[in-house]
Every structure is written in C-alpha cells, then in structure tokens.
Amino acid sequence: MKGRDRLRIAIQKSGRLSEASIELLARAGLSFRMSRDRLFCFGESLPIDLLLVRDDDIPGLIEQGVCEAGVVGLNVAREHSLEQQSAGKDAAFDELIAMGFGGCRLSIAVAQDEQWEGPAQLAGRRIATSYPALLGDFLQQHGVAAEIVVLSGSVEIAPRLGTADVICDLVSSGATLLANQLKEAAVILDSQAVLIGTRASPADERRDLMDLLLRRLDGVLKVRESKLLTLTTSRDKLPELLKLLPSGDPPAAQQLVGPSDRIALQVVCHQDVSWHQLEELKRAGASHLLVMPVEKMLA
Numbered sequence: 684m685k686g687r688d689r690l691r692i693a694i695q696k697s698g699r700l701s702e703a704s705i706e707l708l709a710r711a712g713l714s715f716r717m718s719r720d721r722l723f724c725f726g727e728s729l730p731i732d733l734l735l736v737r738d739d740d741i742p743g744l745i746e747q748g749v750c751e752a753g754v755v756g757l758n759v760a761r762e763h764s765l766e767q768q769s770a771g772k773d774a775a776f777d778e779l780i781a782m783g784f785g786g787c788r789l790s791i792a793v794a795q796d797e798q799w800e801g802p803a804q805l806a807g808r809r810i811a812t813s814y815p816a817l818l819g820d821f822l823q824q825h826g827v828a829a830e831i832v833v834l835s836g837s838v839e840i841a842p843r844l845g846t847a848d849v850i851c852d853l854v855s856s857g858a859t860l861l862a863n864q865l866k867e868a869a870v871i872l873d874s875q876a877v878l879i880g881t882r883a884s885p886a887d888e889r890r891d892l893m894d895l896l897l898r899r900l901d902g903v904l905k906v907r908e909s910k911l912l913t914l915t916t917s918r919d920k921l922p923e924l925l926k927l928l929p930s931g932d933p934p935a936a937q938q939l940v941g942p943s944d945r946i947a948l949q950v951v952c953h954q955d956v957s958w959h960q961l962e963e964l965k966r967a968g969a970s971h972l973l974v975m976p977v978e979k980m981l982a
C-alpha cells in the first residue's frame with residue numbers, strides 16, 4: 684500500500700478541548716485552512732491536517748488508521764484502552780505527550796451528608812458513570828462488588844432520579860457536584876489532555892512529521908513555564924548566588940564592559956520565578972534582576 688505523505692491529527696470538534704488543542708498546535712507553528720463543512724482543517728504551514736470529530740471517536744479513528752494522532756482527555760484514552768484490553772485486544776496507540784490543559788479528575792461522588800470511609804462503602808450499591816471500564820478497574824482493585832449503571836450524560840442527576848446511589852464522573856471545580864448535593868469522595872484518575880498516536884509509526888514521510896510535531900510540542904510545553912532570568916553581580920558573590928538560582932539550565936556568565944569584577948549571569952529557569960526568589964538573590968548580592976518570558980526553545 685502506498686504511504687500517505689500528510690499527517691492527520693484528530694481533535695475535538697466542539698467542546699472543552701477544542702480551542703486549547705488548536706491553540707497549542709498553532710504555537711507549534713501549524714496553521715490551517717478550515718473546510719466549508721468544518722470537519723477538516725487543511726495544514727498550510729506543514730503537511731499536517733486536522734480532523735474535527737467527537738472526542739470519543741478519536742481512539743477508534745487512530746486504530747482504524749484514519750489518522751495518526753489525536754488529542755483526548757486521558758480519561759477517554761484510558762477508558763478505551765481498558766475496553767480493548769477486556770476484549771483481548773491491545774490498544775493501537777500510545778500516550779505521547781501530556782498537553783498541560785483540560786485538567787480534571789474522574790472521581791466517585793456521594794451524597795453530601797454521607798460520611799465517606801473508603802471504597803468498601805461502595806459494595807452492593809448502584810454507581811452511575813460514563814466510564815464503566817475505569818470504574819470497573821477501580822472496584823476490582825479494591826475488591827469491591829457493585830452495580831455499574833452506564834449513562835452517556837447527565838450522570839450527576841442520577842441519584843436525584845433514583846437510578847443510582849452514587850456517581851463516578853469528571854470533576855474540575857466541583858460546582859456541578861455542589862449544585863446536585865454531592866461531594867467528591869475518591870479520585871479514580873487524574874486527567875488532562877494528552878496527545879495519543881499510533882504505536883507503530885508509519886514508515887513513510889509521516890514518521891518524520893510525527894517526530895517534528897513531538898519535538899515542537901515538547902518545546903512549546905517547556906517554554907510555557909520557562910523564564911529567562913538575568914542579573915549582574917560581582918565575581919566573589921557567584922558561589923552564593925549559584926546556590927540560590929531556581930532550577931534550570933546551567934547559567935551563562937559574561938564579563939561586563941569596564942575594568943571591574945562585575946559579571947552578568949543569564950539562566951533559563953524551567954518554572955516561574957517569584958518575587959521572593961528575586962529578593963533573596965538581591966540580598967545575596969545580585970542587582971539589575973530581570974525576568975523575561977521565553978518565546979521559543981529548540982534544545
């Protein structure tokens with residue numbers, strides 16, 4: 684079979700992950716032209732196209748070879764893998780990169796007035812969820828037998844409707860739980876958006892494109908929290924300052940112009956630099972402290 688020379692990434696068409704997925708890909712230098720039916724985005728800057736679909740369809744599309752990669756919540760990826768596993772099949776994708784957005788938890792929630800003492804309490808009860816495989820796995824790990832009621836949406840109202848006693852659902856702020864007189868009792872999975880992709884990279888142009896995409900995304904994600912810190916100091920203060928510098932790449936030092944022992948230090952920090960850290964550095968003999976955002980990075 685002839686290989687394709689364009690890479691295809693599936694992302695959520697409309698939902699919580701859509702905007703952030705496109706934004707992150709754009710920051711990695713990808714630009715697109717949307718088709719009229721808004722189902723497809725043609726890659727203009729690189730031969731990488733987007734397919735806009737429901738998030739639940741993305742793992743299957745990768746398995747069928749319709750696309751090579753996709754952005755989904757870890758909850759969707761893991762649920763699909765567990766389903767495949769119990770059907771005796773291997774999931775045909777890997778979790779390639781955590782994307783740093785779409786954070787949420789898949790949690791057990793119980794009535795606000797119920798005292799929570801642990802998973803054993805779930806024995807014999809009806810638990811409503813859209814994630815039967817992840818919930819089933821959790822119950823099995825805790826040796827608890829319960830009835831799983833599978834619902835495709837509006838899980839949080841099941842206890843009020845009397846179709847379940849307890850729920851297992853995605854939570855971020857907890858406001859939805861609160862509004863339904865429920866409280867978070869146990870976290871089953873900490874989730875965020877992940878890039879998933881074909882396990883066996885296709886052996887054609889797409890492999891190089893995939894490598895390029897992963898390298899760029901890695902750079903974009905590293906840069907997100909990275910700061911460039913510069914300061915001046917005298918040479919004798921250097922050992923003390925080096926101890927205080929936030930963790931990052933090894934600092935570069937330069938002699939300042941003029942007949943002095945003054946030097947300039949420059950360091951890329953892989954996290955934000957706080958006022959407190961700056962004040963400590965100043966006390967230890969640093970001056971002219973500057974913290975700048977990093978725009979692009981290619982290590």
Ligand code: ATP
Nearest residue numbers: 695698699700737738739756785786787853854855
């Ligand atoms: P689709 O129409 O594509 O099937 P959906 O209703 O399944 O959409 P969304 O509600 O848009 O999906 O959520 C997509 C993903 O966003 C979830 O799978 C989850 O990983 C993440 N997410 C982050 N916070 C929350 C939250 N509070 N509730 C639900 N999902 C969340």
Ligand code: ZN
Nearest residue numbers: 737738739740
């Ligand atoms: Zn969905």
